[in-house]
Amino acid sequence: MHAPRTRVQRRPVHGVLLLDKPLGFSSNQALQKAKWLLRAEKAGHTGTLDPLATGVLPLCFGAATKFSQLHLDADKTYVATARLGVKTATGDAEGDVIAERPVNVTPEDLARVQAQFTGPIRQTPPMHSALKKDGKALYEYAREGIEVARAARDVVIHSLKVSLMDTPSDIRLTARVSKGTYIRTLGEDIGEALGCGAHLTSLRRTATGDFYESQCITLEALEAMSEEERLAQLLPAEALVAGHSRVTLGTEDAARFLSGLRRRGQWADASEVAVFGCEPRAFLGTAHITANELIPGRLLNPIEIQQILLNATSCETTP
The missing domain is CATH 2.30.130.60 (Archaeosine Trna-guanine Transglycosylase; Chain: A, domain 4)
Known part of the structure; x- marks a missing residue:
């Protein structure tokens, strides 16, 4: 027989936890784990990260949830790696390979696309995203093999650095972007502009607004702490309105x-x-x-x- 599960006694917890989201967790899974560890009554996050992405995920508890929208709208910084010459159905390493092309990229090519994709640009949201059409997420249509028309959106790439990595088929992207920017799409579009296609192989968010990865704590470290130590990791709700x-x-x-x-x-x-x-x-x-x-x-x-x-x-x- 299984032992009865102990019911967690919730309590009012107020503040902001800067979490370093682990690989493989959805944003909601990470939120629910942190909420359980803090025994918090009410919690929410400030914008999703894909399961294959890691990095800065501010979690809001109690009164802080009232101000989470402010960081949904904040600029964000990402570091990503992309594999040139291979295009996938999802734009990342999870998807099936749908096209392969030879790679012949020079430093001059990278400088060209870096300039081309810096500043205001238009992006078509990917099918594998949480955007909704008629109350249904686009990724649900994608799983059914249905392609839905999406309008291109205006976003801003405030800064972008594109560089070659150790192998000629891998590039690193470092980008500070406006809200609503899809880094997977940016990687795919850069691959197309280079004439060979691309997909992301890793993605890390290093900053959102005034919050940086150096301030974050992992779920593993949080789990190893006492309750008092966990509560001490919380920033006050006014941290969300520092500006x-x-x-x-x-x-x-x-x-x-x-x-x-x-x-x-x-x-x-x-x-x-x-x-x-x-x-x-x-x-x-x-x-x-x-x-x-x-x-x-x-x-x-x-x-x-x-x-x-x-x-x-x-x-x-x-x-």
Whole structure:
């Protein structure tokens, strides 16, 4: 007989975990594992990485989930390797080989495509993606052998470096890109521009917004920690709004702001504002300022703020 499974007792956990997603895990599998290790009640991620990709995956817990969209929209940096001369059905090493061509690439060719694919470009999303058509993911159509028409989208390749690796059929791509950019598609398009086709053999995300791989922790390391050590890995929710302008409100204004009321003050117009209370110091949420009015956006609720402050106090008193 199997022993009964122990039910995990969930608890309110608030903050951001910078995870180094392992190879072979979907983003949701990695999220659920971290959520289980932290015993968190509520969690979400800030944009998916393919199972064959590794690297920076910010995970949001509790109140931080309210601001996860900000990093869905953030620029991202990737390092990828691509095999020239071989095209696959999926654009990566998982797919069946559908075409092979000879490779004859010079450094001048690489410089040409590097310039060609830097800046604003148009990309057609791949069939093997999570984009939806009539409520169904494109990859589901692809598995059924159905090709769906996709409109090309405008994306921006802010920087791109293309270099030869140890073998003449392998290249490395280092790219900082806007949201919505598919690196698999970029690799395929570069392969076509070189006249030989290509598919990705590895992909690693090294940065998303202001978060970098050097700040990340692996699931293996997280699992080896005590509960207190795991909680200590969390960044506060305001880490997601580090680039916003800051406004600090007094106790009375903070309470009214949290109830959704606009506040007036001598503030310059700003589209992205992080709002704090001063006593006690607490992150309240986001806002924008128009004509000296602080207009609430996404807000924490008083219970979330109390839980965050209580946890911070308990951490300070732990020997």
